[in-house]
Amino acid sequence: MGKKTRGLNRLVELGLWALSLIIFIPYLLVVLTSAKNSKEAGLFRLSFPSEFHIFENYQTIFERGHIIQGFINSVVVTFGSLVLVLACAALLSFYIARVKGKFSDFLYRFFLLGMVAPISLVTTFNVLKGLNLLNTRLGIIMIFAGILIPFAMFIYVGFIKTIPREMDEAATIDGCGPYRMFAVIIFPLMKPITFTAAILVFMNVWNDSQIPLFFLNDNQYWTMPLNIYRFYGYFRTDWNYIFGNILLTTLPVFIIYLVGQRFMIEGMTSGAVKG
Template structure:
């Protein structure tokens, strides 16, 4: 039976288009105003620029030392994703395959930790970090991201590993595979769809995070893109034209990464369903 194009379908399409436009409005304001002069932004922030000022991007990149802060953000995001994926995937695998009550208690503690707001532990965290000598250290902030990201990552891995047949691991053990070999050769490749999902979620969070780097990375040479963008907001002046240009420079790499990884997650889910 052929599907008919009804009035209800038309109404849903119109509603979807309006909703999409609503979500795109902030992007319009950011991109359009990043191409204006400061005076023109104050006159009318909604209008298109009368004269496109590409110089905003070059000046903003020079002011924030874009190459340096981009590298800092990239290193922190990449290292944090690596340690979260490695440690949390192994932890979740052990918690799933262990039948003891202690494993269930530990899993519940990881899940419960997700509801604790960062602001409530912010001051004790900085004190402990300072005592351990991890302030002004990329490795220090990576360890913190591991702690804050473990709850969600273990929760997602835990649910996905439950769907993997245990018979695959038993067959590998019979063939002489070690416990680490079973995980890295058999189990971990099957975790690709959820691993990509975790990497995307953590990258969006870590790349855009402002508060934790502000507290930990006090050295100017270790600033990330969000911290560097804050440079344009002083006590008496706010350079919106340059700040918005710097914001676009920070968003573009993340958008490129998201669209590239989106292909992988769709492919991974499709291949997994076929298997």
């Protein structure tokens, strides 16, 4: 009976692995189409090209697609947002998790509203205009920070509550102030959840096209997803070029997720203190 159960479990596992490969089909279609000529690409078939045009296609994409400019804009906006979100959310979460009182409860509930309340485009537009941040990368970074800090705070608070308060007391006895205690003791223990939050924030900011579209009028600041929109206007019938642009845009996210998925699982399942 035990052998039958193990055999059945292995069979189910193999079936699940086979089903999981389905998610690679759209990505494979993009990769193969980006190597075809325009006529074959327009057929949208999951097949190898009769003749590979990788060099010619990607040369056109880099020359006409503003790839370098879009990549620089995406890197600046994404990493600027990432640093601001993690720094603010970690400090805020430490205060909320450790200080018991009406004000900390109010802050927690107030920032939770940010996870469900939609962004007010008109109000945000006027605020950025008043601060002279409209049509700037800094303005976009501030918007992403405002949107994603509540989410990062939510997962940080739950993790910090698993860290024993005795560590805070021991650090205080040794002469650590609150900021030094957070930087030297608490924040290093938050490494797993920080990796998780960083990957999720990275994916959200890098893939977003609506916020830059609404608040960036000058296309010299457009990010990679917006470049696809502009590129489609140039080559709306040449899907080999469009799919190549899509591949270059999604490749960083795909690599980050593959490299960081272990840290995401660790951050969601592990505690701060082991042993």
